[in-house]
Amino acid sequence: MNNAMNFSGGPGALPASVLRETRDAIEALPETGLSVLGMSHRSEWFRGVLDEAERNLRALLGIPAHYHVLFMQGGSSLQFSMLPMNFLRASGRHAEYIVSGYWSAKAPVEARLEGDTRVLWDGRAEGYRRLPAADELQLSQDAAYLHYVSNETVEGLEFAGTPGLPEVPLVCDMSSNLLAAPIDTERYAMIYAHAQKNLGPAGVTVVILRDEFARRAITGLPTLLDYRTHIAARSVYNTPPVFAIYVLMLVTRWLRDEVGGVEAMAAINRAKADALYGALDAEQGFYRVHGERSCRSTMNVAFRLPTPELEAHFLETARREGFHGLEGHRSIGGLRASLYNAVTLDAVNALSEWLGEFRRREG
Ligand SMILES: Cc1ncc(COP(=O)(O)O)c(C=O)c1O
Structure with a gap:
C-alpha cells in the first residue's frame, strides 16, 4: 500500500484509520447494516452525519452560532462564481481581489461577469513568488468584499x-x-474550502458564512446558486454527496480524537514543513524553492531541480522508492510535495532524507 507516501496536491492523503473505517462502511455501516453508498440523504442516519460534521467543524475552528456551515457541491470553482453573483451583482459597489497565484487569478475572472471588479495586487509578472505586503494594497472602505x-x-x-x-x-x-x-474565524464574512485537501474526498465544499453577510445577498438567483437555499434546507435542498460528507465527518473526528485538535495539528504541520524546507535548503544550489522564504507554505512545497531532465528522473526514481504525487502543477511544472494534515511526519522525514540521498547520487 502506497497511501502513507502520498504527497499529491489533491485529492490527497487521508488518515489511515479513516480509510479503514470507510472501507468497512462501503460494505456495511455498523449502525444500519447498509452500505454508506446506498444510504438515503433523507435518512435520520445522514442527518446525524451532517450534524456531527457541522458540530465538529464548529468546535475545531471556533465557529460561532451566527455563522452558517454549509456543505455544497461544485467545488471551490463554483464559489468563484457564487460569491459575486450573490454579493456583487446589483450591489452598487465594487469587489476587491488579491491575485497571488494560479487559483486566486481565477476568482476575479468570474467576478467581472457580475460587476465592478478591482484587482488590488497581481503577482503574475513576478511569477507568483511572493505575497503582497500590507502597504501594497490600496484598500477602500466601501468595497462589497475583499477576496x-x-x-x-x-x-x-x-x-x-x-x-x-x-x-x-x-x-x-x-x-x-x-x-x-x-x-480567527470571526474576522471573515465567508470562508470556503473544498474537501479534497485536508477535509476528505472530492465532492463536497464547506462554506462558512456569517449570517449578517448572507442577508445581503441579492434575490432572484437560480435556486441552487442562492446561498439562502442551502441555509434554509440545511445542506439537503437536493441530493448532497452523502459519501464525501460521511468521510469528511470521519476526518473531523480523527482530527479531534486522534490528533487532539487544530492547534496540535498546526504543530505537527510546522514540524513537517521545517523538515522538508530544511532538507531543500541544505542543498540550495541543487533544489530551488519556488516562493520567497517569508511566504513559504506549510502545506505545499513547490521546488525545482537544475534541469527538466533531472526533474523527470527525480519523479521516476521517487516513485520507485515509494514516494507518490510529487509532480508540480501543470501550470508551472517542476515538483511539489503537499503536506496536508493526513501526511505524517514520518513520511515527510523519509522524503527529506531521500532528497539528500538523491542529491548525493545525482548531483
Ligand atoms: C486554492 C484553490 N482554490 C480553488 C481550487 C479549485 O477547486 P475545485 O477543483 O474544487 O473547483 C483549487 C484546486 O486545487 C485550489 O487549490
Whole structure:
C-alpha cells in the first residue's frame, strides 16, 4: 500500500484509520447494516452525519452560532462564481481581489461577469513568488468584499497574516489550508474550502458564512446558486454527496480524537514543513524553492531541480522508492510535495532524507 507516501496536491492523503473505517462502511455501516453508498440523504442516519460534521467543524475552528456551515457541491470553482453573483451583482459597489497565484487569478475572472471588479495586487509578472505586503494594497472602505486565497496550492505561498480592513467583508478561499492551523474565524464574512485537501474526498465544499453577510445577498438567483437555499434546507435542498460528507465527518473526528485538535495539528504541520524546507535548503544550489522564504507554505512545497531532465528522473526514481504525487502543477511544472494534515511526519522525514540521498547520487 502506497497511501502513507502520498504527497499529491489533491485529492490527497487521508488518515489511515479513516480509510479503514470507510472501507468497512462501503460494505456495511455498523449502525444500519447498509452500505454508506446506498444510504438515503433523507435518512435520520445522514442527518446525524451532517450534524456531527457541522458540530465538529464548529468546535475545531471556533465557529460561532451566527455563522452558517454549509456543505455544497461544485467545488471551490463554483464559489468563484457564487460569491459575486450573490454579493456583487446589483450591489452598487465594487469587489476587491488579491491575485497571488494560479487559483486566486481565477476568482476575479468570474467576478467581472457580475460587476465592478478591482484587482488590488497581481503577482503574475513576478511569477507568483511572493505575497503582497500590507502597504501594497490600496484598500477602500466601501468595497462589497475583499477576496483572497490564504494558501496558493500551486506555487506554495501562504499568508501569515490577514489582509483587509475591518469594515469590509473578508472572503477567503482556504481550500488548501483549512483545518491545518487555527484561524480567527470571526474576522471573515465567508470562508470556503473544498474537501479534497485536508477535509476528505472530492465532492463536497464547506462554506462558512456569517449570517449578517448572507442577508445581503441579492434575490432572484437560480435556486441552487442562492446561498439562502442551502441555509434554509440545511445542506439537503437536493441530493448532497452523502459519501464525501460521511468521510469528511470521519476526518473531523480523527482530527479531534486522534490528533487532539487544530492547534496540535498546526504543530505537527510546522514540524513537517521545517523538515522538508530544511532538507531543500541544505542543498540550495541543487533544489530551488519556488516562493520567497517569508511566504513559504506549510502545506505545499513547490521546488525545482537544475534541469527538466533531472526533474523527470527525480519523479521516476521517487516513485520507485515509494514516494507518490510529487509532480508540480501543470501550470508551472517542476515538483511539489503537499503536506496536508493526513501526511505524517514520518513520511515527510523519509522524503527529506531521500532528497539528500538523491542529491548525493545525482548531483
Ligand atoms: C486554492 C484553490 N482554490 C480553488 C481550487 C479549485 O477547486 P475545485 O477543483 O474544487 O473547483 C483549487 C484546486 O486545487 C485550489 O487549490
